[in-house]
Each structure stands twice: as structure tokens, then as C-alpha cells.
Amino acid sequence: MVYEIAGLRVRIENKYGFTTKFCREYLSDDQESPVDIIATASEEEFAAERSLSDEFSDGYIENICLYRSICMQMPAFGRMLVHCSVLEYDGNAYAFLGRSGTGKSTHTKLWLKYLSPTRVINGDKPILEYKDGGFIAYGTPWMGKERWGTRAQAPLKGLCFLEQAKVNSIRKLSIAEASTRLFTQILIPSEEKNAIATLELTDKIVTQVPAYLLQCDISEEAAKKSFEAMTGFNFDEKKNITN
């Protein structure tokens, strides 16, 4: 079946029903026109993924392989996967990044709690597209364990790397610092054309999207720091205005 993912036409060649159901909101009305990307899960990739885990169904394992196949082909189209949680507030997208367990989900919940209307575009695996000198963040069917996300897109206005700390503080990262940190949250395809495109896109992200380091706990003050730095709004004025 053909799906529309991150503005591209993607034909997904799945054997198991899991992915058909998983991607149904992204199904294209046009099943006939040419596609940009064909996603397949080879037996080799399936076996490699299976060897990492016994507890998941074949359909789930295939599903992981299919998204990897899609993401490895995206860079040639000016798009790439970045492991992060992307939220939309006031029409713009803001990304939270960090190693697993540093509090992306917790920080996402803080924005949802205090800053309505915030919505999650994708809580784990959004695709970013370079377009007209900036980046657009897209929701995709792949949204991590919590399955937070929606079929939406918004211009990306900030990256915020998270680290746990006892005292809340935020500072702007230099381009080199942002680049080093961003490299830990991306996949570099092995195919040369897509590998080069990934490096070029990564360079564009860090040179064109402001990046911050938020050292934070799980309090309201943490959300205030990231919100004010990235949006330029006053947190206390914007807090819960519709609640």
C-alpha cells in the first residue's frame, strides 16, 4: 500500500498485517501514481532485528525494519529521522533530545500540563525536512512506546538537549556543541548518497535551528526555562491560559 509520510509517497511492502493497521492514518488516497520510496524488510534485516528481541511479534519486528528502510532513504529527499520528542505550540515545533532516560517524556508532559494548547507531533521518531532555509517537523506512524503523536507538521524553531540536574538552567549551545550532541540522536545510512545527505542535513540543522542545553529537574520551572528560551514568550503569561 502507498502512504504519505513526511510529504513523500512511500510504498510499504509488508508481509504482516501489523504495519497495515499501524500506518492506516497515513494511507494515501492515490494508490496509483509513482512513489518516492519503496520500503522493504529483507530477511537479513529481519533476522538481525529478531536476534535483539524474543518478546515481540513478527509483525512488530518487520515494522521496525520497515521504518529503518524508510529512514535510510529519506536523506536523498532532504529529510531525516532525528530521535527526539517534537511538540507543537502556537504553530511552531520544538524538539527535546537526550539519551534514553534523560526525561524527554517527562519534559513533554510538563509542556502538555502547563502550556496548552501544546500537542505532540511525534514523541520519539519524527522526520525533519529541510525546506526554504528552515526545517519542518513531521509526525509519522512511528512514535515510540508511548505512541504520542499526530499526523501534523510544523516549522521547527528550536532544539533543546536535556540533562538531569538538581538546579534548572538553560544555555544556548555553540554550533559545534549542538553538532556533537545531535550526532548521538541520528542514524547515518550506509549507502553513500544518503550518508552524505545526512551529514549535509545535520550541518544545516545545527547552523539554522537554535539549540539549547537544559539542565533540569521535573518541576514547572524546568518547562519555564525551555519555553522562554525557545519561544521568547513569558511563561507566567502563557501558562494554562485556556485551563
Place this chain on the structure above:
Amino acid sequence: MKIKSGFVLRVVGGENVVVPVGEMSKTFHGMINLNETGAFLWRFFSEEHTVEEAIDALCSEYEADREQVEADVNRFVDVLTRNGFCE
């Protein structure tokens, strides 16, 4: 002296970054960060050259002290060789 094919070098965020591609990505996992001299030498040794030629090229590029350049180039070549990056 020549660096194996299967690497790409790009400037990302102002830093020189080398990543493996194709077959090379199956045996070498990770990323190499190079300073300016390292990037110069990496590009230079992407074509077949002798160590002596690299020293000459670097000296004329940076007008540096030849003894220092020799030491730098030898150290760089040693790292390349130890990591199996050379043909």
C-alpha cells in the same frame, strides 16, 4: 600510502567529520573527528601519495616548521595504519 575507499569527509557544524559508507560501514562503526591538519591529510591521502609528499604539501600549505610537520604527519599515518584505514 592511500586511505581505503568507503569513507566520506564532510564539514558538519564547523567540524571535520568522517563516516564509513557501503561495505566499510559493516566493519567500521562510528565516526572520526579531524582537526584542520587531519582533514588536509585525509583528503591528501585519499589519493596515492608518499609520506614525504604529504610533508612537503603541508609545509607549503601552512608554512610550518618542517620538523614539527614531519612528527605530525608520521603520527597521523601511524594512527591511520593502526586502525586499518590504509590500503
